[in-house]
Amino acid sequence: MRIWDQHAHLGSVPGDTPEERMAFLVKCMDRVGVERLILSQGYSDDRHPNPPEQFRLENDRVMQAVKAFPGRAYGSVYLTAALPDFSLQELNRCIGDGPMVMIGEIEADARCNVAGMDPIAGWAVANEVVILQHEWLKNGGNEPGESSPFDVVELAQRHPKLQIVCAHTGGNWELGIRAIRATKNVYCGLAGSDPTAGYVEMAVRELGARRVVFGSDVGGRSFASQIAKVEGANIPEADKKLILGGNLRRLLTPMLRKKGYRV
Amino acid sequence: MIVDTNVYLSHWPFRRLEGDEPAGLAAKLRQRNVEQAWAGSFDGVLHRDMAGVNIRVAQACRAYGQGLLVPFGSINPKLPDWQEDVRRCQEVHKMPGIRLHPNYHGYSLDDPVFGELLRLATARRLIVQLAGCMEDERTQHPLMRVAPVDTAPLAEAVKTAPSLRLELLNCASHMSAEESRAVLAAGDVYTEISMVEGVAGVGRLVRDIPLSRLLFGSYYPFFDFESALLKMQESGLDESSQKAICEDNARRLMKRLP
Numbered sequence: 001m002r003i004w005d006q007h008a009h010l011g012s013v014p015g016d017t018p019e020e021r022m023a024f025l026v027k028c029m030d031r032v033g034v035e036r037l038i039l040s041q042g043y044s045d046d047r048h049p050n051p052p053e054q055f056r057l058e059n060d061r062v063m064q065a066v067k068a069f070p071g072r073a074y075g076s077v078y079l080t081a082a083l084p085d086f087s088l089q090e091l092n093r094c095i096g097d098g099p100m101v102m103i104g105e106i107e108a109d110a111r112c113n114v115a116g117m118d119p120i121a122g123w124a125v126a127n128e129v130v131i132l133q134h135e136w137l138k139n140g141g142n143e144p145g146e147s148s149p150f151d152v153v154e155l156a157q158r159h160p161k162l163q164i165v166c167a168h169t170g171g172n173w174e175l176g177i178r179a180i181r182a183t184k185n186v187y188c189g190l191a192g193s194d195p196t197a198g199y200v201e202m203a204v205r206e207l208g209a210r211r212v213v214f215g216s217d218v219g220g221r222s223f224a225s226q227i228a229k230v231e232g233a234n235i236p237e238a239d240k241k242l243i244l245g246g247n248l249r250r251l252l253t254p255m256l257r258k259k260g261y262r263v
Numbered sequence: 264m265i266v267d268t269n270v271y272l273s274h275w276p277f278r279r280l281e282g283d284e285p286a287g288l289a290a291k292l293r294q295r296n297v298e299q300a301w302a303g304s305f306d307g308v309l310h311r312d313m314a315g316v317n318i319r320v321a322q323a324c325r326a327y328g329q330g331l332l333v334p335f336g337s338i339n340p341k342l343p344d345w346q347e348d349v350r351r352c353q354e355v356h357k358m359p360g361i362r363l364h365p366n367y368h369g370y371s372l373d374d375p376v377f378g379e380l381l382r383l384a385t386a387r388r389l390i391v392q393l394a395g396c397m398e399d400e401r402t403q404h405p406l407m408r409v410a411p412v413d414t415a416p417l418a419e420a421v422k423t424a425p426s427l428r429l430e431l432l433n434c435a436s437h438m439s440a441e442e443s444r445a446v447l448a449a450g451d452v453y454t455e456i457s458m459v460e461g462v463a464g465v466g467r468l469v470r471d472i473p474l475s476r477l478l479f480g481s482y483y484p485f486f487d488f489e490s491a492l493l494k495m496q497e498s499g500l501d502e503s504s505q506k507a508i509c510e511d512n513a514r515r516l517m518k519r520l521p
Contacts, residue, residue, distance in 0.1 A: 012461055028463050032497050138401040139408060172402045174278075194399050194458075195490040197280050197483075218462040224493030225460065225486075232487025234281055 004245035005029075006132060007105060007191040007215025008073075009029045010065060011045065018042070022065035025218065026072050032223045035245070037216075039066060040076040040105050040132070041252065055079060059094050066099065074252075074261070076102035076132065081116035082109040082145075091123050094207060100254045104132030105167050105199035113151040121159040128254035130163045130216075132189065137170035137179070149179035149186075156186045163251055165189045165213050173199045177206050184211070187247070192217030195225040200243065202232035209239035213247050266513035267292065267491075269302040269432050269455050269480030272323050272332075275305050277404050282484030285327040292331060299513075300332055301392070303362035307337025307350055308397060309464050321356040335360045335392055335516075338384075339368040340376045346383060353387045359517060360390030362432070364397070366412045373416035381424040388514065391427065393417075395434035396458075397485070411437040418449040427451060428516060433482060435459040440471040447476050453516060455480030456508070457491055465508070466498035475491075478516070479509045 008025065013019035021043065029037065041059025055078055062075045077094040079087035094100040103124055110116055112133050124131050133155075135147040142148060149170045156164050165187040170176020173193065180186040188203045188211055203212045216226040230243050249256075249263055256263050270292070274283050282288045283305075292300050302324055306316040317336040336352035338345055338361045352358040361384055370377055384391045396411035403409065414434065421427060429452045431438075436458040438446075446452055454472070456465050457480040461474035469477060481491040495505050 014467075025462065027499065028497055031463075031499060032493055136401070139403050139405055140401070171399070193402070195487045196278075196398075196402075196485060197282070197487050198278060201281070221460055221466050222462055222494055222497055224497045225490040228487040228490035228493055231493070232489040 001033065002245040003214065004113075004248045005034050005036045005216050005218075005223070006165065006213050006248050007189060008037040008039050008218050009041045009105075010039065010043040010061065010219065011218035012040065013043070018061040018065035019068040021219075022069050022073065026069055027102060028218070028223060029072065032227060034223055034227075036071075037073050037075050038076045038102055038132075041078045041107070052090075055086070055090060059090065059100075060257065063099060065211055074102065075100035076104055079103070079106065080108045080110060081106070081112060081114050082119060084116040084119050085168075087120050091120070093130060095127065095255075099259065101252055101259060101261070102130050102132060105134050106131065107134035109112055109145050111145060111151045112147040113154040116124060117155055118158065121162050123157060124163075125159055125161045130165065130251045132165045132167055134167045135170065136168055137172045137175050139172065149176045153180055153183045154184050160185060163187070165215075167215065167217075168192050169203070174202065175201055181198070181206050186211075187213050187251075188212045189244070190229050191215030191226055192221055195228045195232070197232065200229050201235060204233075204235050204239055209235070209242045210247055212243045213251070214244045264298040265296055265479055265509045266517075267297045267481050267483070268478045268513050269457050269482050270300045270302050270332075270431060271305050271482075271485060272302050272320055273305045273321065275485060276309060279405075280484040282488075283450070285323040285332070289327045289482060291483070291488060295492060297331065298455055298510075300328075300329075301335050301360070302328075302332045303335045303392065304337055307339075307362060308364050308367045308462065311339075311342060311344060313337055313345070314351060317348065317352060317356060317358075321358070334358050335362045335390075337362055337364070338380065339364075340380045341368050341370055345380075349380075349383055349387065349389070353389055358389070360392060361404050361421060362392040362394060364394050366409050368471055371413060371416065372420050378420055381420060381427055381429075385396045385424045385427045388425045392430045392432050393434075395437060397433065413440060414438055414446065418445045421446065421449040421452060425450070429453070430455065430478060430516075432480060433458050435468075443472055447472055451470050452476065453478050453512070456494055457482035457486060459494060462495055463499055466500050469504065474504055474507055475512055478513050
C-alpha cells in the first residue's frame with residue numbers, strides 16, 4: 001500500500017530545527033509505511049500569525065524541512081484569506097516560483113467563505129492546485145474565524161472548478177459528510193479526529209471512495225490513529241488504496257508534473 | 264499475543280459499530296492476536312438496571328469468549344444499593360474487576376461515595392477501571408454533552424485505598440503528563456494507550472511514566488482496533504518494551520488477584 005499523507009505539520013514534533021523535526025517524522029513514517037507527506041504551517045503555536053512575516057517564516061521552515069528530505073515530503077503554502085494581497089504574493093513565491101505543490105492547511109483568522117478567499121481560489125483553479133482547508137463543526141460552536149464544512153461548500157460552489165479538501169470533514173463526520181455530499185468538488189479529509197469506527201465506511205458509502213483523502217494531522221496526532229480509520233474500515237482493498245494515496249496522487253499530478261517531481 | 268484491557272460489549276447509544284455484537288467482536292480480536300480482552304459494557308454508561316447489565320456481560324463473555332473475554336462489571340455508586348452490585352460482580356459473576364463512568368453517573372472524584380467504592384472494591388480485591396471519557400467532547404450529541412472526568416482529586420482518593428489496583432481508561436486525551444505522573448505515583452495505578460495521541464505518542468509517553476504502568480487498550484469497537492496496534496508500531500519501542508505494554512504488565516496485574 002502506497003500511503004501518502006495530505007496533512008502534516010512540524011508542530012509538536014521533537015527537534016530544534018525544521019530538519020531535525022522532519023527527520024523525526026521520517027523515522028515514524030518508516031515505522032508505519034508512509035511513503036510521502038504534504039507539510040504545512042511550520043511549527044509556531046500561534047494560531048493567528050500576524051504580521052505576514054510570521055507566515056513567511058513558517059513557509060520557509062516547511063521548505064527547509066522538505067529540502068532536506070526531497071523524496072519524502074512536499075510543501076504546501078500557509079496563507080490567510082484575511083490578507084489576500086499578501087497571500088497572492090506568497091502563492092507566487094512558494095508555488096509559482098518555489099518548490100511547493102499545494103495550498104493550505106488554511107486555518108488562520110478568516111472563514112473560507114469570505115471574499116478574501118476568492119482570489120486565492122481563482123489562483124488555485126488557474127494553476128491546478130488543490131486547497132486543504134481547515135474546518136470543524138464543534139459541539140458548542142466553532143472558534144471565531146474558524147471555518148465549517150458549510151463555508152467550504154459555499155466557496156466551492158462559487159468556484160466549481162476548484163478542488164478543495166475539508167481537512168477534518170467537520171470532526172463530527174456524520175454531519176460533515178452530509179454537508180459536503182452534494183458538492184462534488186469538495187473532498188472528505190480524514191485527518192485530526194479520533195479514530196471512531198464507521199467514519200470511512202460512511203464516507204465511501206455517501207461520497208464514493210474517490211472523494212475521500214487520507215491525512216494524519218501529525219505532529220498533534222499520530223500517523224497510527226489516522227491510518228487506522230482506513231485500515232480498520234470494512235471497505236474493499238481497492239478503495240483503501242485510493243484513500244490512502246491514489247486520490248492524493250491524482251489530485252496533485254498536474255502540479256507534480258509541472259514541477260518535474262516523481263508521482 | 265495481546266491483552267487488551269479496554270473493550271466494550273453491547274451497543275453505543277448513538278451509532279451502530281462494526282463489532283458491537285459479541286460474536287463479531289470476539290472474531291475481530293482473535294484475528295488481531297488478542298488472547299485476552301477485558302470487557303465492560305456500553306449499557307453500563309446509561310442504563311440504571313446495572314445488575315441486568317452485569318448479568319448480560321457475564322453471559323456474553325461465557326457464550327462468545329471461550330476464555331478470550333474477561334467480564335468487568337459496571338458500578339454506579341449513585342444508584343440505591345450499589346454495594347450489592349459490587350458483591351455480585353465478585354461473588355456471583357466471578358469478575359476480576361469493575362468499570363466506572365463517573366462523568367455519566369454524576370459524581371466527582373472527591374465525592375465521599377467514590378472513596379467508599381474504591382475501598383469496597385479493594386477489600387474485595389477487584390481491579391477498578393475508571394473511564395475518563397467516552398468521546399471527544401466536541402463531537403458528542405448536542406443533547407448529551409458530558410465533560411471528561413476531572414481527575415484533579417484522583418491522587419488523593421487513591422491514597423485512601425492503599426491496596427487499590429486502578430487502571431485509567433480513555434484518560435490520555437485530557438490528563439497532562441504531570442497529572443498522570445502524580446496519579447500513578449499515588450498508588451498501584453495503570454493507564455492504557457487508546458487515547459494517547461501525537462506522533463510516536465506511546466514511545467514518548469514512556470519517558471514520562473514508568474513502562475510497567477502502561478497497558479494495551481484499544482477501546483474497540485468504538486475506535487478502530489488498528490489504532491492501538493499501529494501506535495505500538497509507530498512507538499519505536501524495542502520488542503521487550505512492546506511486550507510489556509501489550510501483554511506482560513496486564514498479566515502481572517491480573518495475576519495478583521486471588
